[in-house]
Amino acid sequence: MSNVLLVAEHLNQSLKKSSLHALEAARQIASRSGGKVFGLVVGKGVGEVANELARHGVEVLVADDARVEHPLAEAWSKVVEKAAKEVSATYVVAASGSQSKDVLPRVAARLGAGMASDVIGFGGEGAEITFKRPMWAGSVIAEVEITTPVKVLTVRPTDFSAAQPGEAGQVRSLELPDLGTIRTHFVEFRQVKSERPPLTEARIVVSGGRGTRGDFSPVEALADQLGAAVGATRAAVDAGWVPNDLQVGQTGKTVAPDLYIALGISGAIQHVAGMKGSKVIVAINKDPDAPIFQIADYGLVGDLFQVVPELQKALTGK
């Protein structure tokens, strides 16, 4: 029997949707290994987050304390270690994201555990679970085995469906371990405030690349008309045209919306790695040989500055 500890990501007041996708992955592991899933919520004033997670049918441990208000890896990893030991977890799971990239490797080190990051699926037989993860910007899928007794994973939210609410589980508090000396301290969290939906959670994403020549107004106008999030290629980010939290791709965010519209984007493998899970891909590019057309469901060869306003008119029916 192998229990699974899910480390929740949240924004103090609400659970991040990515954690529900990670919960689904945790459930798949537990159902194969005959174990139970436990949730862990760390922070300050996070009672409602813990309740929200518990409503998805898991028992939740909550470490609600001012000393762990901010996700400092040095402190949080000690809390996760304690929780993992308390519930005899064989697996510690979290959604791939900047927070878990910071915290979980330390957790793995503290538990003497092997780690697989960005897991997109499981292989192996029964309780002998192997982990599938992309390499080389998704050109190769590796299937890896973790041979340590405790295993730590981050899972790609876009590759697992979101867990549905179930019979509410119990919420109980976890006393903090001795945090010792913490050599990092929190300075500031600058949250990006936008009227648009968050990139990784949006149903529609409209992204722009170098073909915009730095004028993102067609990208933004189309996004706003469709209630979509705005994304970008690294070329657009590196040029300083848009902030780097909009970058989609291998070194940016992974998205899998129902509809992904690529404007002036060539379709480099590193960009495609972050959006190829999208259900429908539409590409507008003036080069008929652009690689993006190889993965697009609908392709339009043309100048985005002409095509997008026409598309917008067609969408309003005017």
Ligand SMILES: Cc1cc2nc3c(=O)[nH]c(=O)nc-3n(C[C@H](O)[C@H](O)[C@H](O)COP(=O)(O)OP(=O)(O)OC[C@H]3O[C@@H](n4cnc5c(N)ncnc54)[C@H](O)[C@@H]3O)c2cc1C
């Ligand atoms: C280690 C590494 C990691 C990387 N990580 C990422 C990543 O996370 N995300 C990412 O995006 N890239 C990443 N890259 C960069 C990637 O290799 C490409 O350079 C980048 O994606 C290209 O961006 P682009 O498509 O905007 O630009 P380009 O490749 O220059 O393409 C611009 C496209 O716009 C078209 N175009 C030009 N004018 C118009 C017009 N008026 N109307 C319509 N179409 C037009 C052109 O035909 C062309 O196809 C990474 C690279 C490396 C080496």
